[in-house]
Amino acid sequence: MATHERALLLSLYERMVLIREFEETVKFLFLEGTMPGTIHQCQGQEATAVGVCAALRSEDWITSTFRGHGHALAKGLTPQEMMDELFGARTGCCKGRGGSMHMGNMSKGMVPGIAIVGGGIPLATGMALAFKMRNEPKVVACFFGDGAVAEGAFHEGVNMAAIWDLPVIFVCENNLYGASTRVDLVMKNSRISERAASYGFRGETVDGNDVLAVLAAAERAAADCRAGRGPVLLELLTYRRTGHSRRDPCHYQPKEERQAWAQRDPIERFADTLKLTAEEKDDIENRVQRVLAQAVEHAKSAPHPSAAELSDYVFTPAASNRQSRSSAKTNTPTGGHSAPGSRRLGIAEALREGIAEEMAADPSVFCIGEDIGVRGGWGGAFTVTLGLEDRFPERLLNTPIAELGFFGIATGAAMMGMRPIADVQYGDFLFLASDQIINNAAKMRYMSGGDASVPLVMRAPVGATGRGSQHAQNMERYFTGVPGLKVIAPSNAYDAKGMLKAALRDGNPVLIFEHKLLYGSKGARAEPGAVDATSEIPNEDYIVPLDKAVVRREGAKVTVLAWLLMAHYALQAAEGIDAEVIDVRSLAPLDWETIGKSVQKTGRAIIVEEGPQSGGVGAEIAAGIAERWPNVRVARVASPDVPVPFTPVLENAYKPDVSRIVRAAKELQ
């Protein structure tokens, strides 16, 4: 204590009182029915937030949870911007899009609160990765509860922070209960800090109701992180004096336990330590109450967003992207771009070239995934990144087998201004990563009220190729209906390179589906049944827009809409049926202009999709055509509703083929 000025100590005390009184004020506003939504409060845990954040600098960052009011106030968000947010006002820190569970402010070093338990752990790790890659001496404090330790996200995120020595302070607020379930019911070893040793870094259990003990531990941890000795796990023992959420009367907390912890109240204890007089306490209390009363009064009359603004902030607008990206281009011009002419390349080679060019032009672009840059390895499952590790040894990050973890890491790094390319070896593994993709990457911009951007590119191979049910699914359908995500599916090398580059410059999360039979991979990675998808690739820089379909063949009698492998089959079928073939290419958003022009001309549309017919992308296209142009007759050619089989005879029956497309066209005549 001697090492800290009394003014600092008083400010810690006042900050804790502010958190306690903010929470009490909010609680009564809810009880009155004045405030919408729900709340998760932190009365009793004030010392953890205040102690940790006091050890941080203003340029450091925190991630928080659904119980984030205390963290936000400790990191410097104002009671006013938070109260406005709770009332759903446009003047709130997330413009009313976030609310209690997603409190944050990018300009103050706090990403929107992550309300999926454990979801912030990979994200914080990725933020720290960005700082390490850029040599910035910043630290991320990642708050989570004891319940999060049971999540896979904890294991995956913490492990990668450990192997890369990242500057993250993992702050576990152990308040003894995950919702209503006691911690010792869900873990055999409930000494959470001991987990750090199994990952190879330092962990520490601290009295989380002693703000000075927390501050000292957090200062040690921050110093370790800044010296490259991170991460550190702090287990802060504390107690929630209020319900898990607003209607929880806490009947599962034994009375004696509540009373024992009430004796260790962090605010009262610190008042005793500081030997505050009654007068000093009253002064602080009154000052805080005045601030809060004013915040409530203003928030009650703060303006709300209009319904017309509902769709704002889903995507980062294009204009700002080009600007930010073009400066990166001019800084580091790449050689060979101005040379005229072209070469014939397959998709794998074209993607590799596109990635290399963008990495050369922009130091924020990096690749992250499994087996992507191992010397003597394969350059990912389908050779796309083969050899890039020699050119960019620091920017090809080989991860553990941990899709949830490294997609979260990529998301966090993207939010801190990096441009990661994350890929899965098989699209089917996206299910493992989907929490980070759908709940974090796709929603962060919206939840932050347009403050955050997630310039993240994701790549995933799809298609049935003799590998049975779990390395074969066409995953497009699961992601095309996710607001905040762009989804593309290039079917040739020219599009693959051009769309990849456009995706990297877009500034939003873009998921690229690639087909295993179209890569043109060579050697041991060559695929039986592959289709030639090579293109002439110009020597100069080019992009292909992310939101445009393309007419591959003109025809008069029927429009066939397809993508990836099916676009090739559609072209093979087209001759005899006088079909116009559209390579849909952009699956989200769909290019209704190109589709509309064609189907209005032919009056008939066949959508060809590899994957089960029910709930497919084809269903969305069919519905869209029916709504816009009701005179057009629509049919679908898709797989039956069965898992992808292994044996070739069944796999062939599963996949739509040329004869089925021709038959469908004739039936539609």
Added chain:
Amino acid sequence: MMEIKMKMPDLATNEGVQLGISRWLVQEGQPVKRGQPLLEVETDKAVQEVESIATGVLQTILVTAGEKVPVGTPIATIKTS
């Protein structure tokens, strides 16, 4: 000096449920502190204490024990100093 109307808090776990007051823990005319248990409310799940939303004197009890009212109904007035 201000008179604050305290309303039945939104404790119901199901929409539209009426909440019954089991008993008042403070009598009219007695002083109360914010956060002090003021009454017991019976929800569809359990009996729950409800805290006073202000410091002052419990002036009038508007809904007596045994009655059921919808969320948001004024149940008492508190005079603050």
